[in-house]
Amino acid sequence: MAKLTERFFDSKEQMTEALSALLKEQLSSGIEQDGNAVLMVSGGSSPAPAYKYLANLEFSWEKVSVAMVDERWVDVTHEKSNESFINSTLLQNHAANANFVTMKNSATSAIEGQAECEKAYAELKTADVTILGMGPDGHTASLFPHAEGLKIGLESTGKVCAINAIESDVTGSITERMSLTLKGIADSRKVVLLISGEAKKAVYENAKTEGSEYDIPLRAVLNHPDIDLTVFWSP
Numbered sequence: 001m002a003k004l005t006e007r008f009f010d011s012k013e014q015m016t017e018a019l020s021a022l023l024k025e026q027l028s029s030g031i032e033q034d035g036n037a038v039l040m041v042s043g044g045s046s047p048a049p050a051y052k053y054l055a056n057l058e059f060s061w062e063k064v065s066v067a068m069v070d071e072r073w074v075d076v077t078h079e080k081s082n083e084s085f086i087n088s089t090l091l092q093n094h095a096a097n098a099n100f101v102t103m104k105n106s107a108t109s110a111i112e113g114q115a116e117c118e119k120a121y122a123e124l125k126t127a128d129v130t131i132l133g134m135g136p137d138g139h140t141a142s143l144f145p146h147a148e149g150l151k152i153g154l155e156s157t158g159k160v161c162a163i164n165a166i167e168s169d170v171t172g173s174i175t176e177r178m179s180l181t182l183k184g185i186a187d188s189r190k191v192v193l194l195i196s197g198e199a200k201k202a203v204y205e206n207a208k209t210e211g212s213e214y215d216i217p218l219r220a221v222l223n224h225p226d227i228d229l230t231v232f233w234s235p
């Protein structure tokens with residue numbers, strides 16, 4: 001089982017404040033320890049206010065590498081690109097000085113781009129903090145239930161994997177993705193899971209029950225013995 005800490009807040013503002021403080025603390029201690037820090041980021045609405053706060057924070061951003069937790073296999077100009085979202089929320093003002101490591105490359109498919117992405121991620125040290133979201137289907141990163149590539153995502157010793165999700169209301173039409181593997185998620189001093197609303201709280205509680213990691217991939221994170229996980233929930 002992961003080492004689990006649960007922090008439930010009364011408002012999104014309180015969650016953002018606590019999350020921002022945790023991110024700053026993890027990055028500072030990474031720099032103190034290794035001279036540089038690695039932050040793994042997800043898309044989604046929950047982390048956006050903390051990203052905006054960090055963007056305006058005076059910090060040694062030139063010592064920070066920011067890398068994606070997952071990405072749709074689309075160009076950065078695409079409206080659904082997570083990289084574009086990170087550019088417009090986090091990599092602004094002071095944080096624009098951070099070194100950004102993309103998941104997307106010029107390969108025509110995620111599976112063809114996997115080796116190049118793995119090479120880029122292999123050069124990164126253990127992350128200081130990894131931010132995960134969770135979908136209503138129990139996916140986290142782009143580890144979607146029963147997706148093509150999920151077995152590799154759960155079992156590989158590599159950091160990244162190509163995923164082709166089963167199309168649903170949650171995935172939308174773009175099902176081809178690159179994702180951190182479970183091993184890639186676990187290669188982090190701290191993992192943070194952000195959950196908003198009662199409906200997703202129920203999904204999270206269900207993920208904590210015994211069952212298949214293929215049905216609810218978040219279970220694999222909760223079950224992982226080496227993950228230090230803090231769950232942030234707000235209404």
Ligand SMILES: O=C(O)[C@H](O)[C@@H](O)[C@H](O)[C@H](O)COP(=O)(O)O
Binds near residue numbers: 134
């Ligand atoms: O790539 C995606 O499909 C989304 O980014 C997704 O994985 C998101 O992180 C979660 O659905 C949490 O979203 P919220 O932060 O909006 O709850």
